[in-house]
Amino acid sequence: MSNTKAEAGGAAPPPQFDPKMIEPFLVKNPEALSVNIARSLENLGKAASEWLQPRESGEKVDIVIEPVTDIVKTLSSVVEYWIKDPQRTLEAQTYLMSAYFNIWMQTLAATAGQSEKAAVAVRDDKRFSDPDWKATPFFDFLRQVYTVTADWVETLTAKAEGLDDHTRHKAQFYVRQLTSALSPANFVLTNPVLYKETVAQNGANLVEGMKKLAEDIKAGKGDLRIRQTDASKFKVGENMAVTPGKVIAENEICQIIQYEAATEEVLKRPLLICPPWINKFYVLDLNPQKSFIKWCVEQGHTVFVISWVNPDERHAEKDWVDYSRDGINFALDTITKATGEEKVNAIGYCVGGTLLAATLALHAREGDKRIKTATLFTTQVDFTHAGDLKVFADEAQLQNIEKMMEADGYLDGSKMALAFNMLRASELIWPYFVNNYLKGQDPMPFDLLYWNSDSTRMPKANHSYYLRNCYLDNTLAQGRMELAGQTLSLHDIKIPIYNLAAREDHIAPAKSVYIGSKLFGGEVTYVMSGSGHIAGVVNPPDKVKYQYWTDPSLDGEFEDWTKRAKETPGSWWPHWHGWILEHHSKTVPARRPGGDQLNPIEEAPGSYVRVRV
Known part of the structure; x- marks a missing residue:
């Protein structure tokens, strides 16, 4: 009957809900999760103590007023350009709100099972390479909103007029730092991979993570020294810097x-x-x-x-x-x-x-x-x-x-x-x-x-x-x-x-x-x-690996040289x-x-x- 109705021009029935889609996101053991959240908070407290101790003893004195003041002053110059002209403000807001609306409509269509082409062209980003970022409507929505907003802010910064080159350079740099820090990939509740990992381990990952945080602040003597590699595997003079x-x-x-x-x-x-x-x-x-x-x-x-x-x-x-x-x-x-x-x-x-x-x-x-x-x-x-x-x-x-x-x-x-x-x-x-x-x-x-x-x-x-x-x-x-x-x-x-x-x-x-x-x-x-x-x-x-380019002449600008240069594969x-x-x-x-x-x-x-x- 449903096929006949659809063929007659009636509305197609909504897609059936697939519980397997959200099953990895459901908490199975709330008691264990609660215990581990408490333990992770305890370790976070230890991290805070490692940060505070050298400051309370006077061993470390932070000078943060000047850098924060510079960030605020620099970004304020960008904001000032866009808000002092109502027409510019309206255009900027309209563009962003239009993008948000299109993302929202696209998300509703995806939730309803419609396979419409994306209304918003959102660039790919390797931070969002996991399939769940696109397969799950909620996280897909977050991904697109973040990407559109980050690109919008960077565009406003680049197009702000009346800034000297150094101020513009600083503004673009600070904006990149902020957008990198605020990525939904950096938070448990907004990252599907982290969320599923936390549910699967009942929060044990956070317990271990906060323990590592405390260790890295202690290693940095009050500053966070993020470990980027397993340092135990290397020793200078033994397996590094060993040329006789x-x-x-x-x-x-x-x-x-x-x-x-x-x-x-x-x-x-x-x-x-x-x-x-x-x-x-x-x-x-x-x-x-x-x-x-x-x-x-x-x-x-x-x-x-x-x-x-x-x-x-x-x-x-x-x-x-x-x-x-x-x-x-x-x-x-x-x-x-x-x-x-x-x-x-x-x-x-x-x-x-x-x-x-x-x-x-x-x-x-x-x-x-x-x-x-x-x-x-x-x-x-x-x-x-x-x-x-x-x-x-x-x-x-x-x-x-x-x-x-x-x-x-x-x-x-x-x-x-x-x-x-x-x-x-x-x-x-x-x-x-x-x-x-x-x-x-x-x-x-x-x-x-x-x-x-x-x-x-x-x-x-x-x-x-x-x-x-x-x-x-x-x-x-x-x-x-x-x-x-x-x-x-x-x-x-x-x-x-x-x-x-x-x-x-x-x-x-x-x-x-x-x-x-x-x-x-x-x-x-x-x-x-x-x-x-x-x-x-x-x-x-x-x-x-890679390649190199050569040209004997230094005539013209750098762009002229790159057009003339001969590419050779390898080292x-x-x-x-x-x-x-x-x-x-x-x-x-x-x-x-x-x-x-x-x-x-x-x-x-x-x-x-x-x-x-």
Whole structure:
């Protein structure tokens, strides 16, 4: 009868309710759930105590007024633009309300069993990849409303007029932080996966999660240090940073490591690597399969690496002059003692590359010609387009950072780690928050994330100089940087430069690196690798991952270069090694660490890199 009625034009009967659809969401054991909720609240209280204890004792003092004030002030400038004109306000509200209405109508249609095409085009988001986000009308509604609202807020921020570039950049950054934090994927009651997990375990996941929360706040000495990997699976010197070598010299600033030769003949020019002090050098020596250092040794390079000290209050006044003189110059002196060589190839990574560039400009003024070629990995020398880290670089925020450093003489490593994680909060913060504290699960072991969590402190004088001269005032690019009584110009650097950028780099954007390439006074080979700040550099040839782009000309804008550039599959490492050989390929018998002049102090990777904070 029902088929006849439908064929006659009558309304189709509503779909039958399928209890299996909601069965996983129904609480089976409310008593057990209640007990576990109480236990999770108890553990949450322990977490709160771990947070309060160092603040009550005066061990930790939070400076939060200035950052919160800046967020409110920045976002208020966006709100002001949209509300001061009634017509703009109406248009913005109408667009959002229309989108909400369409989502609501679509949800009603889905609930009624109608298979109408979605009325609202909602972009896909990997946070909502589980099928329940779309299969269950309630969660599908939340997913769409959140996505539409987040996109709407980001669009209003981008289209707000009358903002200077820095204010707009900050506003967009703060909005992304807020929308990432408020995602329904981050809460038990609004995430179908978490909700079902909690029901299935009767809340045991929350008990374990809050226990982990308390442990991570205790590990952070009052700050939340989110674990991103199973740290128990890694140990520096045992299964990380294991390329054979010796520490052959050290001072207050650094240790110098020389790695043992793997070939009978080695290139006459030694290779010096100057890593960033914001992270530890062993990102270039994670394990034998990923180690750039080991690969270089196998290609016949005599490799020396600067291993920076993990500073404390004793290093408060160590500045860029110290890091240049007692870091790079000390390494060059050590190389000469160990090998007898005066001419060196040098590599600088990230801020280590910026220091190397500044030192090369200083060397040009002082007549020091020991470095014959320089390679820069994801290094900025012009900070005009410096990416999202520039959000933190205005006078008010720098004064706040300097105030934080004043008490101890350094910036705690967790602050820098948080800043880097915030650049990709949807990938590096919230997934781990959900997995660790709401699912109650342990993270998977991942060597790169272990290295990422092995943070370092920043000396007060060094960090303040870096932020002010690079991010705030861009003095190196403008020929105004003062170092050791000299005014530096990158144009004075005439040696060949291999300048590597990474296409998806959010710390040293490829465009920023390209613009900086034009400031040097000699031959510059600009190369762009696939992936980002780390994976774009740590890309062994045998993995056959990603690609790189080359073009010999630096004419035109960055966009012009990318149109001309030739794409080559795989790692850029062999291309770089070929570049090195083009400039000097003479070989000599293999050298042993320290040579005849220096006695090794200890085995690589040394003691400085093992200091954890």
